[in-house]
Amino acid sequence: xxxxxxxxxxxxxxxxxxxxxxxxxxxxxxxxxxxxxxxxxxxxxxxxxxxxxxxxxxxxxxxxxxxxxxxxxxxxxxxxxxxxxxxxxxxxxxxxxxxxxxxxxxxxxxxxxxxxxxxxxxxxxxxxxxxxxxxxxxxxxxxxxxxxxxxxxxxxxxxxxxxxxxxxxxxxxxxxxxxxxxxxxxxxxxxxxxxxxxxxxxxxxxxxxxxxxxxxxxxxxxxxxxxxxxxxxxxxxxxxxxxxxxxxxxxxxxxxxxxxxxxxxxxxxxxxxxxxxxxxxxxxxxxxxxxxxxxxxxxxxxxxxxxxxxxxxxxxxxxxxxxxxxxxxxxxxxxxxxxxxxxxxxxxxxxxxxxx
Numbered sequence: 001x002x003x004x005x006x007x008x009x010x011x012x013x014x015x016x017x018x019x020x021x022x023x024x025x026x027x028x029x030x031x032x033x034x035x036x037x038x039x040x041x042x043x044x045x046x047x048x049x050x051x052x053x054x055x056x057x058x059x060x061x062x063x064x065x066x067x068x069x070x071x072x073x074x075x076x077x078x079x080x081x082x083x084x085x086x087x088x089x090x091x092x093x094x095x096x097x098x099x100x101x102x103x104x105x106x107x108x109x110x111x112x113x114x115x116x117x118x119x120x121x122x123x124x125x126x127x128x129x130x131x132x133x134x135x136x137x138x139x140x141x142x143x144x145x146x147x148x149x150x151x152x153x154x155x156x157x158x159x160x161x162x163x164x165x166x167x168x169x170x171x172x173x174x175x176x177x178x179x180x181x182x183x184x185x186x187x188x189x190x191x192x193x194x195x196x197x198x199x200x201x202x203x204x205x206x207x208x209x210x211x212x213x214x215x216x217x218x219x220x221x222x223x224x225x226x227x228x229x230x231x232x233x234x235x236x237x238x239x240x241x242x243x244x245x246x247x248x249x250x251x252x253x254x255x256x257x258x259x260x261x262x263x264x265x266x267x268x269x270x271x272x273x274x275x276x277x278x279x280x281x282x283x284x285x286x287x288x289x290x291x292x293x294x295x296x297x298x299x300x301x302x303x304x305x306x307x308x309x310x311x312x313x314x315x316x317x318x319x320x321x322x323x324x325x326x327x328x329x330x331x332x333x334x335x336x337x338x339x340x341x342x343x344x345x346x347x348x349x350x351x352x353x354x355x356x
Contacts, residue, residue, distance in 0.1 A: 001064050003028040003190045004049070004158055009058035009068075011044055018044045020214035022058070026158075029188040031181075033201035036211035037237070042194045043162055045211075049192060050083050050160055051076035062157060082151035083160040086167060090135050090146050097122065097131040099146055103154040121153040124186055141172045145179065152187055159191045165200060177203040198238055202226070210234050226280075232355050235278035242279040242327050244352070248272050257323035258300060264349040276355050281330040283351040286316065286337060287344040298347045302327075304337050318345055 002025040011019040019041040026032050034042035047053045049060060051073055060068035067074040082103075090099045097118055104114045122128040125145040135143055144164065151159060164180075165173045181204045184191060195201050201208045202222040209219045210233070218225060218234045229235035232243065246253040246260075248271050253260050262268040291299060305326065306317035314331040327345065337343055 002026060002061075003030070003063065004192070005061040006045070006049070007059050007061070009045070009048060009055045009060060011041075011048060011053060012056045018214055019048070019055075022214070022216060024209055024216065024219065026190055026192070029190055031184050031191045031193065031204060031206045033193040033195055033205040033208045034211055035195055035198060035201040035208050035237075037196060040211040041214040042196075042211050046083075046160055046162055046192060046194050049158070050081060051079050080157040081160055082154060082156035082158075084147050084151050084162065084164045086163050088143050088147035088164075090143060090150065092135050095132050095134055096127055096138070096146050099135070100149045100153055103150060107154065117153055121149045124183065125149045139172075140168050141176055141179075144168065144176055148180070148183060152183070152189055156189060159189045161191065161193045163195055165195075165197070173197075173200075180204050202238075210237060212237075228353055229278055229355060232276065232278075235353070235355050240281055240328060242281065242284075243355075244277045244279055244325065246275050246277065248275060255323075256325050257320060258298070260298060260349050260352075264298075265352060265354070266350045267354055271354060277352040278355050279327070279347065279352050281315075281328045283348065284318075284327060284329045285346040286318070286329055286331055286335060287346060288337070288341075290344050291346055298349055300345045300347070302343055302345050304339055304341045304343060307337065307339060309333075318343060320345060 004026040006022055006024045009019060009022040010017065022045060034045055036042050044053065048055055048068055051068065054073050055068055055070055057070060059066050062079065067079055100121060101114050101118045104117055119128065122131055125148060127142065127145055127149065130138065130142065165176050168176060177200050193204060205222060207219055207221055208225055210217045210225065212233050218230050225234065226238050229238060235241045244255060246255045248262065251262050253262060253271060253275060262271055265271065291297065300320045302318045302320040304316055305319050308315045313333060314335060316329040316331060316337060318327050318329050319325065320327065
């Protein structure tokens with residue numbers, strides 16, 4: 001049995017459909033991110049899980065019991081869930097320890113048990129030395145960890161996070177991604193995480209549900225989502241990519257100025273008619289002279305039309321000869337090519353992913 005299940009959930013506001021036929025199941029202890037651009041319906045979905053909104057259609061189940069339906073829903077306070085918003089909403093007049101203990105005291109736990117649980121969770125979030133400080137004396141990242149500790153100390157059935165890192169600066173946000181994943185690995189609470197930041201989702205998640213216009217485009221683990229996107233939207237939203245159009249003619253796929261045997265593609269057997277491929281910039285390699293032969297690579301002559309040095313890598317734009325294409329290529333810092341230099345592009349057809 002799944003821990004949390006959304007079955008054909010739809011939410012309308014008047015004539016506008018914010019969430020459209022959304023189906024997703026989470027296993028016990030799984031961390032799933034809802035990822036997509038602003039307005040795609042991810043926060044609306046989270047609010048329905050929390051009980052702040054009822055679905056217009058469909059149901060939400062927790063441990064096999066329906067908690068949300070169009071006609072009746074379990075109130076938020078009876079769902080056993082914790083939610084962290086963009087604003088941490090920690091009490092400014094309470095110390096770290098008092099903030100974390102608040103939910104336990106509301107539940108009228110014995111004082112000794114409250115103290116034990118607070119000390120335990122403060123050790124987990126590495127804030128025990130700061131237990132007597134007030135929020136104003138903490139950094140943004142420390143306040144974020146207080147909010148996390150307060151949410152998980154009550155041992156919720158499901159933890160809900162609505163873009164919790166959006167108020168942090170870039171460096172601290174990157175650090176907190178790993179902190180959230182570390183805490184999840186240690187505590188293993190079923191978690192739904194809403195974000196528009198693909199890096200956050202990739203670092204923290206067991207699986208990612210990519211949303212677009214209220215619908216799920218693809219649900220997969222981070223590696224599969226990046227390496228084998230199924231749709232043009234997913235391929236373009238998760239990282240950068242090149243889109244290449246071709247047409248199947250007999251046993252070959254014919255592109256703008258070159259062709260490739262169908263058998264050389266990983267999913268070649270199902271290709272037919274007009275086809276589109278996603279090719280990641282880092283899966284293309286550049287050479288100053290023609291590389292040695294071999295059956296695996298596809299080698300095309302080209303010319304550098306743009307370049308940018310970004311410290312960790314070079315970003316090149318390369319135009320294959322006799323083609324209207326321009327391909328983006330990511331290269332290591334030591335792979336230096338000049339503008340207008342003739343080069344050879346090496347592609348592996350097995351890394352050219354067909355998309356719809």
